[in-house]
Amino acid sequence: MASSHSRYNDIGxxxxxxxxxxxxxxxxxxxxxxxxxxxxxxxxxxHQDSDWDGAIVVPTKLAILRLVNEQLSSLMxxxxxxxxxxxxxxxxxxxxxYWNLFDAVxxxxxxxxxxxxxxxxxxxxxxxxxxSSLRILSFKDRRIFEAFRPPATRYYRLHQAMRLNDGxxxxxxxxxxxxxxxxxxxxxxxxxxxxxxxxxxxxSGFWLHGCEPHGRSIQKYILERYSTLCxxxxxxxxxxxxxxxxxxxxxxxxxxLSELYLESEPPSGQPRRCCSSLERNFLCGEAIPALDIxxxxxxxxTTSLSSQSVKLYKQTETAASxxxxxxxxxxxxxxxxxxxxxxxxxEEVTKIFCKRSQYLQQEIQGAISAAGFGLRVQLPxxxxxxxxxxxxxxGQTQSELRLSLHHNGRRTWHxxxxxxxxxxxxxxxxLRLYGRCFTDRNMPAPEMRTQPIHxxxxxxxxxxxxxxxxxxxxxxxxxxxxxxADFLKAAWKVNGVVYPSLGTLFAIAKDVLHPTSPHMxxxxxxxxxGDAHGANVMISNDVSRNSSRQILYVDYEVAGFHPIMLDIxxxxxxxxxxxxxxMDSLPEVPETMFTLxxxxxxxxxxxxxxxxxxxIFDVKWRYLLQPxxxxxxxxxxxxxxxxxxxxSALLVCATxxxxxxxxxxxFIRNMAAGxxxxxxxxxxxxxxxxxxLGVGI
Numbered sequence: 001m002a003s004s005h006s007r008y009n010d011i012g013x014x015x016x017x018x019x020x021x022x023x024x025x026x027x028x029x030x031x032x033x034x035x036x037x038x039x040x041x042x043x044x045x046x047h048q049d050s051d052w053d054g055a056i057v058v059p060t061k062l063a064i065l066r067l068v069n070e071q072l073s074s075l076m077x078x079x080x081x082x083x084x085x086x087x088x089x090x091x092x093x094x095x096x097x098y099w100n101l102f103d104a105v106x107x108x109x110x111x112x113x114x115x116x117x118x119x120x121x122x123x124x125x126x127x128x129x130x131x132s133s134l135r136i137l138s139f140k141d142r143r144i145f146e147a148f149r150p151p152a153t154r155y156y157r158l159h160q161a162m163r164l165n166d167g168x169x170x171x172x173x174x175x176x177x178x179x180x181x182x183x184x185x186x187x188x189x190x191x192x193x194x195x196x197x198x199x200x201x202x203x204s205g206f207w208l209h210g211c212e213p214h215g216r217s218i219q220k221y222i223l224e225r226y227s228t229l230c231x232x233x234x235x236x237x238x239x240x241x242x243x244x245x246x247x248x249x250x251x252x253x254x255x256x257l258s259e260l261y262l263e264s265e266p267p268s269g270q271p272r273r274c275c276s277s278l279e280r281n282f283l284c285g286e287a288i289p290a291l292d293i294x295x296x297x298x299x300x301x302t303t304s305l306s307s308q309s310v311k312l313y314k315q316t317e318t319a320a321s322x323x324x325x326x327x328x329x330x331x332x333x334x335x336x337x338x339x340x341x342x343x344x345x346x347e348e349v350t351k352i353f354c355k356r357s358q359y360l361q362q363e364i365q366g367a368i369s370a371a372g373f374g375l376r377v378q379l380p381x382x383x384x385x386x387x388x389x390x391x392x393x394x395g396q397t398q399s400e401l402r403l404s405l406h407h408n409g410r411r412t413w414h415x416x417x418x419x420x421x422x423x424x425x426x427x428x429x430x431l432r433l434y435g436r437c438f439t440d441r442n443m444p445a446p447e448m449r450t451q452p453i454h455x456x457x458x459x460x461x462x463x464x465x466x467x468x469x470x471x472x473x474x475x476x477x478x479x480x481x482x483x484x485a486d487f488l489k490a491a492w493k494v495n496g497v498v499y500p501s502l503g504t505l506f507a508i509a510k511d512v513l514h515p516t517s518p519h520m521x522x523x524x525x526x527x528x529x530g531d532a533h534g535a536n537v538m539i540s541n542d543v544s545r546n547s548s549r550q551i552l553y554v555d556y557e558v559a560g561f562h563p564i565m566l567d568i569x570x571x572x573x574x575x576x577x578x579x580x581x582x583m584d585s586l587p588e589v590p591e592t593m594f595t596l597x598x599x600x601x602x603x604x605x606x607x608x609x610x611x612x613x614x615x616i617f618d619v620k621w622r623y624l625l626q627p628x629x630x631x632x633x634x635x636x637x638x639x640x641x642x643x644x645x646x647x648s649a650l651l652v653c654a655t656x657x658x659x660x661x662x663x664x665x666x667f668i669r670n671m672a673a674g675x676x677x678x679x680x681x682x683x684x685x686x687x688x689x690x691x692x693l694g695v696g697i
Contacts, residue, residue, distance in 0.1 A: 004252040008037050012208040015052055015117070017078050028124055029057040029210025029218075033201040038241065038249045052117040055202060057214055061123045064105055065091040068121065072107070081109035081117055086139035086546070089168065101162075101170050103131070104198075106138040120198060124214060127221050133159075133174040133286055134198050141169045141548035143424050144417050145197050147240035156417075157194060157240075158615070159285035160424060160623045162432075167546070174285035175199045175222055176229050193230035194283055195222070195238065204239045204253060219260055233261060282420070282615035287627040288431070301376035305391050309340075309350055310381055313389070316340050322354070327400070327535070333357035333555075337392060351392035355380070359557040362452050363388060366529070366559030373433060373527050377553050393552050394541050398422050398534030402578060402612065406586050416612065418549065422539045423575070423616055425551045426532065427623040430571075434564060434628055437526035438635055446525065446561040448515040453530040453558045453566050457649050458513040460656040461506055464488075470659040477664045480596060492675045493602040495692055502655065502671065505678045509648035520563055523642040524632070528567030530558035533574035565642050568624075569649035570657075573677075576617050576695055577654070579610065580673055584663040592669045603672040607694035617695050629683065640682045647680035647689075 012032045034053035058064055067075060068091045076084065085108040092098040103126050108118035120136060145157045157177050162170045176199065179192040195203060199222045207215035226234055234257060236242060236250050245253070313320065325335045333355055340350040357363060363380060370377040380388035401419050405412060437443055460466040468484065475482045488503035499505075512519045529536070532553055540550035574581055583589045590606035608614060632639045654674030660667035676693055680686035690696030 004248055008032070008206040008252075009208065011037055012206065015054060015080070016208060017080065018209070026059070027056055027209065028059055029055075029214040030208045031055040031057075031202060031205040031215065032208055033205030035241070035244065037206055038204070038245050052111070052115060053201060054117075054119045054205065055198075056119050056121045057210065057218070058121065058123055060125050061103070062094070064121050064123055065093070068105055068107065075107070076109060079109075079117055079119065080111045082112055084109040085116075085118075088166075089137075089139055091137065098164060101135060102137040103135045104137070106136050106140065106171075108140070120201075127218055132176075132225070133172050133196070136171040136173055136198070138169050138171050139167070139546050141544075141546050142171070144420055145240065146413075147194060147200075148243050149192070149194070150237040150242075152243040154413075155194075155281045155283065156420075157197065157283050157285070158420060158424065158619065159196070160288055160428065162288060162428060169546075172285060172288055173198045175225050177283035177285055178229050179280050179283055191230055192280070192283070193226060193232075195226065195234070195240070196285065197240075199226075200240050203234060216260065223260060233257075233266070280614055281611040282618065284615075284618040284622050287622050287630075288428075289627070289630075301374060302371040302379060303391055304379035305352065305381045305389050309352060309391070310389070312340050312350055313338070313352060327397075333359075333557075338389075353390040353392045355388045355390065356386070357388070357557065359452070360386060360388060362557045362559075363555075366452075366556030369527060370529060370553070370556055370559050373436070375429065375433065375529070375553055376551050377556065390554075393538050393550075395538045395550070395552070396541075397554075398537045398539060398575075399578070399582075400535075401539065402534060403582070403585065405612065406579075406588075418539055419612065420615055420619070421549060422534075422537055422551055423619045424623065426537055426571075427619050429551075430528075430532065430568075431624055431627055431631075433528065434526050435631055437564075438524065438631060438637070443525060443527075444561055448520060448562075451515070451560050451562045453560060453562045454513075454515055456530065456558060456570060457566060457652050458510070458515060460652055461510045461513065464506070466656045467506075470656075471661060475667075477594075477596070477668065482596065486599065490596070490599045490601050492672065493600055494672045494676050495603070495605050497676075497692065498600075499675045499679065502675065505651055505675060509651050509678065512644055512648040513652070519642070519645045519648075523563035523565055523645050524637060524639070525561050526564045526567060527561050528559065528564070529553055529556060530560065530562065530567055531555055531570055532567075533571040534578065535574070563642070563645060564639075565646040566649055569646055570653050572620060573650050573653035574657075576613065576620065576690075577670075577673055577693075578616075579608070579613060580666075580669050581654075581658060583669065584660065584666045589665075592665045592672075594668045594672075601668070601672075603668060605669065605672050605676075605693055613695055617690070625683075643680050643682050643686055647678050647686065650674065650680075651678040 012030075015032050015036065016030055032052070032054045034051035036052045058067060068089070089105075089107060091105055092102075104120050104122045106118060106120050108116065111117055122134070126134075141161055141163075143159055143161050147155055147157055149155055159174060160172045162172070164170065174196045177194045177196060203219050203222055223234055236245065236254050236257070239245075239253075242250075319341045321339045323337045323339070325337060327335075335356075336354045338352040338354050340352070342349060355363070360382070364382060367377055367379050371379060378390045378393075380390055382388055398419060401415055405415055405419070408415075471484065473484050475484065475487050488506070489501050491501050492499040511517060514520065536553060536555040538552040538554060540552075543549055579586065579589060590609055592606060593604040595602045629639050651674040654670045654677065658670075660670065673693055676689050677686075680689050687696050
């Protein structure tokens with residue numbers, strides 16, 4: 001492979017100029033990766049789509065700071081970058097609270113042919129630590145990456161990020177993504193593992209400088225982690241873009257891997273998966289450490305209707321057009337879009353979002369409080385006619401996007417990526433918010449009886465009014481006209497496990513969810529929106545220069561100070577069980593098999609069949625619940641004892657959120673989900689309940 005080595009060296013000289021002015025501190029190693037070397041077009045100067053992606057390794061983290069803050073111009077010249085992606089990037093000083101939040105820095109720009117060039121700057125001292133992920137300071141906010149497993153099956157790697165106050169991000173890039181072990185169709189159980197984005201680059205790239213000893217030791221560091229976690233070795237088909245590799249590059253890489261493995265023992269322990277059945281199409285990285293969260297602070301994101309727009313509305317109200325908006329996801333309010341006509345001196349079309357609700361004052365107060373906590377919200381303008389005006393947001397809700405994916409056969413990756421990006425941002429925002437509430441010594445002690453969130457939970461259980469309003473005195477299911485009393489007394493058998501009756505579970509939940517119950521008063525109080533599920537999370541149509549999208553939380557009627565488990569519940573059920581809660585609106589859903597016999601309702605709850613639900617669950621579990629529980633433990637709090645409050649709230653979400661009259665399958669499936677979720681008393685039983693419903697890990 002000497003000829004390949006020589007050719008890749010020549011290509012590398014197009015990427016970095018070692019003849020430029022020496023840069024101090026000394027660079028220990030330089031690597032080139034991406035399509036600039038692995039594709040059949042590699043090395044062609046006229047190949048516009050080449051991906052010039054590399055890494056620079058310096059001795060210490062302090063050397064990263066000096067290189068970027070003091071010698072960035074020289075570094076850009078060395079890399080052939082004539083236009084920077086971000087001109088304001090600076091590495092935080094050692095005295096900054098952000099210093100301990102990152103391990104590496106990503107810089108990027110464009111060369112004279114307007115081709116993108118990017119490098120990640122790492123330090124050798126990092127590789128003496130036991131860390132399992134690389135935290136990268138970056139201007140670009142990219143959290144989802146396409147990859148291929150053999151032979152050429154597309155899947156996606158997700159990792160979390162954290163925004164900083166200066167517009168930069170910390171990307172948490174795991175060295176190895178590992179899926180939970182699952183049993184394939186041949187009865188074998190093994191996890192699926194994939195290299196993380198940077199790990200893939202460092203193992204598959206070509207070392208232009210410092211291969212020995214530094215480059216090789218870094219590659220072995222990553223390969224040993226891979227073998228330990230999944231019990232197998234990396235080969236040429238293990239890399240994200242392996243179907244695009246040229247035959248020459250594949251042969252060279254295979255030989256390189258053989259040399260790297262010469263001195264290592266074959267892995268033992270976990271068996272290799274014999275086939276691809278049950279492998280997930282989305283792999284999540286690890287959670288953000290609780291220590292990092294404690295440094296995060298909410299960022300001001302508030303917007304409001306401009307005084308100019310209000311003035312224009314008053315001037316042109318009679319000529320304005322109004323379009324009523326309808327949604328399968330809203331039942332408590334009505335919304336419309338007001339389009340104002342253009343006027344002299346104001347040629348742009350102005351749109352106003354108009355909302356009518358019986359909870360107008362709660363909405364206003366909730367928005368003001370949410371703005372004070374730095375959430376991405378809008379402040380309403382109250383009109384004399386009892387309406388609330390907001391700036392019009394060009395975008396759509398997570399739930400609308402998810403519903404459209406169902407109707408399009410889930411074939412649009414672009415929309416899936418947007419949906420999951422919003423879910424990752426939402427997990428980041430909620431974790432940041434809860435972390436602040438946990439450490440804020442000035443958190444108010446609200447009167448629990450008056451908190452608006454109780455109308456979603458305790459109020460719906462009172463005297464069984466909500467259930468009776470929905471279904472009257474009888475339920476036509478299973479070919480029988482079952483009385484309400486008999487239905488509430490019937491026991492349940494879901495996927496082979498027997499559970500108590502709904503009447504029994506409602507009585508327990510009513511006690512647990514009472515505003516002054518021990519469960520309610522002992523649960524940590526946080527500020528929260530209380531209703532931040534996908535139907536109340538909007539995503540902008542446009543992409544920002546740093547690859548991010550604007551996210552907006554809407555509907556603040558129950559925002560306030562309440563137990564954290566109540567704040568989590570509705571967003572968790574509505575998002576994770578979206579296909580169950582809205583199955584009457586979906587084009588195709590698996591049939592729910594159920595029977596009624598001798599006061600026993602037997603249900604075969606179908607396993608999740610789509611890719612998105614497991615991904616949404618993984619994001620909530622890994623990037624919200626796990627780090628949240630860790631953060632609480634670090635502060636001497638035990639959220640495990642508050643799981644009964646969450647399970648009771650989830651029961652209400654499943655059974656009393658929507659009216660399923662005329663949809664017996666949807667009715668039974670949501671009741672069954674609520675019955676199973678109501679059993680959780682700690683995190684492990686919660687996980688097992690979710691697993692029995694086909695969405696857990």
